[in-house]
Amino acid sequence: MDFEYSEKVDRLRAQLSDFMRFHVEPVNIDWHRETAAGRYPLALIERLKSRAFSEDLWNLFLPGLGDDDPGQRLSNLEYAPLAEIMGRIHWASEVFNCNAPDTGNMELLQLAATPEQRRRWLEPLLIGEIRSCFAMSEPDAASSDARNIRTTITRDGDDYVINGRKWFITGAAHPNCKLAIVMGLTGEHLDPSSTERHSMLLVPMDTSGLSVVRDIPIMHHHSPEGHCELLFRNVRVSVANLLGEEGKGFRLAQDRLGPGRVHHCMRTIGQCEVALELMCERALERKTFGKYLADYANIQDWIAESRLEIDQARLLVMKAAHRMDREGNAAARVDVSAIKLVAARLQTRIVDRAMQVFGAMGLTPDTPLAYLWTWGRAMRFLDGPDEVHLRVVARAELARARGQAGRNACQFVPPAPLLG
Template sequence: MDFDHSEKVERLRSQIGDFMRFHVEPANREWHHEVASGRYPVPLIERLKSRAFMEGLWNIFLPGLKEDEPGQRLTNLEYAPLAEIMGRVHWASEVFNCSAPDSGNMELLHLFATPSQRSQWLAPLLIGEIRSCFAMSEPDTASSDARNIRTTIQRDGDSYVINGRKWFITGARHPNCRVAIVMGVTGEHPSHSSFDQHSMVLVPMDTPGLKIVRSIPIMHYSSPEGHCELLFRNVRVPVSNLIGEEGNGFRLAQERLGPGRVHHCMRTIGQCELALELMCERSLERQTFGRRIADFANVQDWIAETRLEVDQARLLVLKAAHKMDREGNAAARVDVSAIKIVAARLQTRVIDRAMQVFGAMGLTPDTPLSYLWTWGRALRFLDGPDEVHLRVVSRAELAKAKANSGKSAPYFVPPIGFEAG
């Protein structure tokens, strides 16, 4: 694995770094003021999107773009350092048309959409004309086991009729959100043990029977684009809105979630780097008991530990991205689970240290730390809770142990004088 960035990636790092420094970061105060005033979407986003599109800083996450589709066609490994830069401002990814859940939805449609679906939904997503959401989690089931999903997608002639309830659906309240990708049961006799009864369909947000019940605050933070509860009551869509084939919803979900999980982790690295920078600056300028905070040994330990942990996590992100590029999303499943656990835990740990250095200010909106801490805590549930990913990693280790059963026997050395039997 080569740790040096290519000339193209170095150029893009410089371009995106400059774009963030001269356009995004100076607009951060305006973004927060507009959102606090209830004005959303924020007009400055569209201005910045137009500028990013003109500069070619667009759809950077999607490697399989066709020649007539706008974007940079980077691999996951090439995208990682760029996503890290974008992650420093939590709303910046939308400026480059790289924000979730659109990025995952575009990837899914790019792989499996019909020509008609590409024209109607993928094309406007690729140019940033519309937004989208992904409706999978449900309030009445443990959605970490997707076999529990009970929203029904039943065939009725030339239509599918959808009934069910979804929640924590990111982006559903955005005024430009035009379509939801909905996962539900298409089999007539749902079975918990079945992996081939779920399917995905495209549901326009203005379809009769689809209702946004509420936007759910995350740790008391209300996202302007919403983490919504959706109700589907006899929602009818054409059969042509099916993505792929009936019963392949699990496979589609894995194709979509793999890169998305790694993208979250890439942005987390950037947010942890920002927290480390803020922690160091604050420790050098703040004094207590006649000394700079930076002079206290425990604070120096926090800074050093943070540098070590962020660098370790970055290497694990790059490893997962590299494997996805070389062997495919399915082959990198364990690596993706590993970094998903590490990155979420890292973010809350690093930002907790930074908040301690800042004192009470770290709990307020005067710094981004309190928001980034809540987002890090939410990451331990997003795209699967820690426990599910730990299970994936442990199963892989146990499978290796079973395959190598007995090979470690030479390392068990009996004590001197011990005789078996």
């Protein structure tokens, strides 16, 4: 595997870094001030989106574009270092139309939408005209196993009728969120272990019977686009709103998550780089007991371990992206579980060290550290809890061991008997 950046990626990295430095970072304080005052969406975001579009820093995440669609047509491996740069400021991805959950939704629509669905929903998403959400998780089911989902989708003539409750639906509070991709149960008669029981529907957010019950703060960390609870009470949409085939929703959900986890993990690595930079700056300027913090061996250890862990995680994510590009999303399933585990744990660990170096200030809004720590902790649930991903990795390792049973016997040579 060769992870040297191509000339194109090097050029985009430099261009994106300059854009972040000269256009995004200077308005970061304004973004926080405006959203804290309850003003969202922001005019500054729209101005930045227009500039990014004009500079062709747009839809960087999406490899499969049509001839007339805006974007760079990058592979997962090419996009990964760009996601890291965007991730340094948590809200910046929207500027480049690379924000979740729209990224995954655009991938789904590219994969399974009809021509009419593409015209109505995909094309506006590709130009950043609208936002969307993905309604899968439920309060009454362990959604780490999507087969548990209980929201019902019932056929009634030329319509489907949806009843159920969803929560932690990112983006649903955004005023420009016009579409919910809803996953629900269409095959109640099938065996509960079947992966053919669920389907996806495209539901306009203004459909009668669909209501946003509340926006749920995560560990007192509030995102202006929302992590919402949605209620579906006899929500009726046309059968033409079915995404893909009936009973194929579980498979579509699996296809959606692979690239998105690469995006999440590389953004996390960008945030860990920020935390390490802040830790080093604080250690070099702060004195205790007559010495700079940087002179203490334990602080030096934290800094060195953080650098090693970030670089290790980055290489693991690049390996997963490389496999997805070469062999497909399904072949990289174990790799994707591995990076999801490593990245979420990395963020809480490194940000925790940085908070400790900052002392009490690390707990306040005077630095981004407390915010980044809460998001890292949330990532240990988002896109599947740690335990599910550990299980995926362990099962793959055990399957490999079963396939090699007995091959390692030569490694266990009994010692020669003592003579005499």
